[in-house]
Amino acid sequence: MEHFHTNPELNYLTNGHSLRSWLLTEDHKRIAMLYLMSVTFFFFIGGLAAAGVRYELMSPAGNMMESETYNKLFTAHGTVMVFLFLLVAIPAVLGNFLLPLMIGARDLAFPRLNLLSWYLYMAAGTCITLAMLGGGADTGWTFYTPYSSMYSNSNVSLTLLGVFLGGFSSITTGMNFVVTTHKMRAPGMTWFRLPLFVWGHYATGVIMLLGTPVVAITLLCVIFERTFQLPIYSPELGGDPVLFQHMFWFYSHPAVYIMILPAFGVISEIMTAFSRKRVFGYHMIAFSSLAIAFLGFLVWGHHMFVSSQSMYQSVIFSLITFLLAVPSAIKVWNWTATMYKGNVVLSGPMIYGIGFQGLFLVGGLTGPFLASYGNDVHLSATYFVVAHFHYVMVGGSIMGFLAGLHFWWPKMTGRLYNDTIAKWNAMLVFVGFNLTFFPQFIVGWMGMPRRYHYYYFAPEFTPYHILSTMGSSILGIGFAVPAFYLIHSLFKGEKAGDNPWNAHGLEWNTSSPPPTENFRYKVIVTDDVYDYDPVAEHENDMLAAGGKA
Amino acid sequence: MAHAAHGDEFEVLKFQYEDMDQQNDSYIVGMWCFLVTEIMFFGMLFLTYSFYRMNYQNDWFKAHEQLDWKLGGINTANLLFSSFLMATAVRQAQLKDRMGVLLRLGGVLVCAFVFLGIKYIEYSGKYEHHLFPGPGFAPEVSHFHGANLNHVQLFFGLYFAMTGLHGVHVLVGILVIGALAMMWVKGKKIVTEDYIPTELVGLYWHFVDIVWIFLYPLFYLMPNPSGPNSGGSH
Ligand code: HEM
Ligand SMILES: [Cu+2]
Numbered sequence: 001m002e003h004f005h006t007n008p009e010l011n012y013l014t015n016g017h018s019l020r021s022w023l024l025t026e027d028h029k030r031i032a033m034l035y036l037m038s039v040t041f042f043f044f045i046g047g048l049a050a051a052g053v054r055y056e057l058m059s060p061a062g063n064m065m066e067s068e069t070y071n072k073l074f075t076a077h078g079t080v081m082v083f084l085f086l087l088v089a090i091p092a093v094l095g096n097f098l099l100p101l102m103i104g105a106r107d108l109a110f111p112r113l114n115l116l117s118w119y120l121y122m123a124a125g126t127c128i129t130l131a132m133l134g135g136g137a138d139t140g141w142t143f144y145t146p147y148s149s150m151y152s153n154s155n156v157s158l159t160l161l162g163v164f165l166g167g168f169s170s171i172t173t174g175m176n177f178v179v180t181t182h183k184m185r186a187p188g189m190t191w192f193r194l195p196l197f198v199w200g201h202y203a204t205g206v207i208m209l210l211g212t213p214v215v216a217i218t219l220l221c222v223i224f225e226r227t228f229q230l231p232i233y234s235p236e237l238g239g240d241p242v243l244f245q246h247m248f249w250f251y252s253h254p255a256v257y258i259m260i261l262p263a264f265g266v267i268s269e270i271m272t273a274f275s276r277k278r279v280f281g282y283h284m285i286a287f288s289s290l291a292i293a294f295l296g297f298l299v300w301g302h303h304m305f306v307s308s309q310s311m312y313q314s315v316i317f318s319l320i321t322f323l324l325a326v327p328s329a330i331k332v333w334n335w336t337a338t339m340y341k342g343n344v345v346l347s348g349p350m351i352y353g354i355g356f357q358g359l360f361l362v363g364g365l366t367g368p369f370l371a372s373y374g375n376d377v378h379l380s381a382t383y384f385v386v387a388h389f390h391y392v393m394v395g396g397s398i399m400g401f402l403a404g405l406h407f408w409w410p411k412m413t414g415r416l417y418n419d420t421i422a423k424w425n426a427m428l429v430f431v432g433f434n435l436t437f438f439p440q441f442i443v444g445w446m447g448m449p450r451r452y453h454y455y456y457f458a459p460e461f462t463p464y465h466i467l468s469t470m471g472s473s474i475l476g477i478g479f480a481v482p483a484f485y486l487i488h489s490l491f492k493g494e495k496a497g498d499n500p501w502n503a504h505g506l507e508w509n510t511s512s513p514p515p516t517e518n519f520r521y522k523v524i525v526t527d528d529v530y531d532y533d534p535v536a537e538h539e540n541d542m543l544a545a546g547g548k549a
Numbered sequence: 550m551a552h553a554a555h556g557d558e559f560e561v562l563k564f565q566y567e568d569m570d571q572q573n574d575s576y577i578v579g580m581w582c583f584l585v586t587e588i589m590f591f592g593m594l595f596l597t598y599s600f601y602r603m604n605y606q607n608d609w610f611k612a613h614e615q616l617d618w619k620l621g622g623i624n625t626a627n628l629l630f631s632s633f634l635m636a637t638a639v640r641q642a643q644l645k646d647r648m649g650v651l652l653r654l655g656g657v658l659v660c661a662f663v664f665l666g667i668k669y670i671e672y673s674g675k676y677e678h679h680l681f682p683g684p685g686f687a688p689e690v691s692h693f694h695g696a697n698l699n700h701v702q703l704f705f706g707l708y709f710a711m712t713g714l715h716g717v718h719v720l721v722g723i724l725v726i727g728a729l730a731m732m733w734v735k736g737k738k739i740v741t742e743d744y745i746p747t748e749l750v751g752l753y754w755h756f757v758d759i760v761w762i763f764l765y766p767l768f769y770l771m772p773n774p775s776g777p778n779s780g781g782s783h
Contacts, residue, residue, distance in 0.1 A: 107565035109575045175582045183575040184565070209582055213590035217714075221597075224710060229683035231706040232597065237699035243600060247593055517564070 011513040026111035032097035042084040049077035054469040062454025070453035071138035078141030083166045089401045090262035095201045101507035102195045104186025104523030109179040113172050120169035127162030131155040145233040145244040149225040160219045167216040174208025177201050188525030200265025203289040207254045215251030249300035257296045263400025271335045273503040274350040275342025278530045281334040288327035295324045305376045314373050321371035348422030352403035355430040359395025384444025390437045410500045414512040415493030421485050429478035435471025439464035561739045573745045580749045594711050606774035608700035611693050613771045621769040624667050631660030632758040639751045642744035654730045661723045682706045718757045
């Protein structure tokens with residue numbers, strides 16, 4: 001690395017302190033940190049809207065707010081959470097930070113593009129926030145036409161513009177991941193030595209490249225139709241609004257895998273590291289990511305069982321959807337098998353990871369309920385669906401994000417946090433989460449429709465909604481607490497050392513936090529991925545007794 | 550290439566790469582990734598097109614008669630020729646023939662402007678005949694032999710969306726090719742020592758060309774759905 005003259009004492013955080021050095025940085029680690037801050041901010045906004053929705057549902061009368069306000073609240077919640085948090089959190093924060101480190105590269109292939117992607121994301125966030133401040137949109141995050149394109153009087157275009165820009169941010173991130181994985185691996189880092197985290201992000205990158213452009217142009221067409229009356233879906237002229245749904249779900253089903261595949265990668269790393277055992281079925285986990293990325297594009301019609309789609313289409317979509325459950329199940333089985341007879345260390349990240357598994361299992365298993373064509377006619381657009389996707393997306397992506405953030409926090413910041421608090425908080429989140437969303441399965445099954453802000457016609461739903469709102473308060477605390485102890489660790493935390501968890505992987509070989517060029521020496525990979533020696537019992541005890549680490 | 554030729558590579562090799570081969574490979578893979586996203590981007594519109602075309606064959610056939618296949622044809626030939634010029638420009642870049650590259654890139658730029666000029670003539674013609682969809686849409690009914698005007702409007706909606714998007718790509722092409730040509734004029738090492746940047750721009754331009762190759766027959770040359778002798782036209 002002749003052309004690098006950084007001081008060995010400097011790392012990516014201390015190398016330049018000015019605002020400018022952050023806002024114009026091309027260092028993937030700094031960009032990850034910028035993303036971490038912005039994503040946390042939008043998560044907070046989305047969370048506030050969620051609180052509004054939940055409090056309105058405490059009583060059956062629905063008299064806390066107007067229907068219109070309620071519609072705007074759940075739209076804000078869905079739009080912000082999906083487009084500004086779930087699609088971005090793990091790939092743009094953890095993926096950006098770790099992917100180059102894990103394959104022994106100095107940066108992503110296109111650092112400037114990476115910076116651009118953050119700016120696009122911020123522009124997206126600004127548009128969506130401005131739209132909210134200017135009165136909000138009331139279409140729901142799915143923007144179904146012709147309501148969104150012709151009839152709604154709310155700020156739909158600006159919101160859509162935000163989503164459109166966010167799409168470009170996603171595309172550039174995906175491009176960076178795919179090219180980096182192909183071309184930037186250190187010598188000896190063969191495809192089958194790639195950490196499963198990298199496999200997960202590679203598959204995510206592929207989905208971003210293939211899916212995002214479709215939704216981008218689809219939404220652009222809605223903007224055209226709204227602002228210039230350029231007809232594309234307009235049923236008055238013979239256009240087909242269901243066409244919009246096809247295009248939308250062609251992206252948005254695969255998009256749920258953009259939200260979950262990176263989390264799968266995180267969990268694979270954590271399971272093997274804290275079981276101190278080579279991950280069970282490495283190849284199966286890697287290939288199941290690719291299988292998910294591929295099959296994910298063939299099942300969009302399961303969101304349209306109750307649209308005008310023909311019965312034959314529905315039957316086929318139903319069938320392929322069932323197929324898609326197989327690769328997800330493979331992963332869950334393999335993580336379980338990894339823990340089996342391992343020396344499991346119940347650290348903070350591991351508890352978050354195990355929580356992930358429990359929640360994702362419930363979410364994943366309710367998928368086939370919905371994928372059964374006949375069954376979905378009953379369940380579609382009820383709270384059962386709401387519970388399903390929150391179990392997979394909140395239980396999956398957010399738990400995965402928290403797990404990963406805790407696991408790599410010492411690497412990212414060089415500091416340790418209080419692991420005991422982290423463990424208790426992980427359990428609090430798990431309890432709060434179940435209390436919030438499990439009752440929704442029940443009311444959904446009983447027939448509570450989605451997107452209604454009253455249910456005076458069925459007061460028997462009340463206890464479930466009250467439970468759910470109580471749970472959401474606990475969940476809110478569970479999400480807030482990490483902010484405190486993690487930030488506290490930045491100032492008061494012990495120094496982490498290079499490898500506090502005694503884990504495998506290139507990222508643990510460099511200093512914490514890593515230097516700007518990632519490694520101070522030329523990386524050559526000689527050992528296999530996850531080459532954990534079976535650990536002697538006493539070593540494990542020592543690690544556990546070290547407690548904090 | 551490795552690190553041997555350091556002096557020259559120094560200013561063009563980005564710090565994240567080991568050597569020029571890795572850098573160029575990354576650029577090429579990146580470019581193909583980008584083109585894949587472009588295919589998906591246009592693909593969605595082509596799908597929409599086929600869907601409506603299937604439903605409204607006769608109405609759309611009548612709508613398409615308003616488009617001038619000769620102007621479109623000239624533009625097709627024009628773009629094909631520019632693509633050919635671009636391919637030879639890449640060849641000259643490999644040979645490090647600076648004048649050769651510049652002449653050809655200039656030719657491509659001229660073609661691109663001609664393309665936009667002809668499109669301008671076409672668009673303004675449509676606009677004058679009130680064929681632009683939206684509130685001002687008021688075509689002379691007699692031109693459409695009883696076709697459903699709503700479907701005609703849908704046709705023009707997609708016509709403007711698709712050719713408009715393609716036109717934006719031509720415009721971006723002009724900017725990118727112009728920037729590339731400027732670098733050749735200034736003799737920047739990044740382009741004169743290495744043909745890859747020129748090749749990447751070339752790939753983009755061929756893509757823009759290929760999209761038009763699909764747009765032209767779909768909009769301008771649609772066959773009469775009821776066959777040539779069944780009195781569908783005039
Ligand atoms: C792997 C993670 C998964 C995620 C992140 C996810 C996410 C979602 C989301 C967000 C929705 C609701 C969309 C909306 O209308 O707003 C949904 C609905 C649905 N999901 Fe999943 N899902 C996952 C796994 C599965 C699996 C494994 C299956 C089936 C085997 C499945 C089947 C369905 C079906 C059929 C619906 C449509 C329900 C309806 O609208 O009637 N999902 N999912
Ligand atoms: Cu789906």
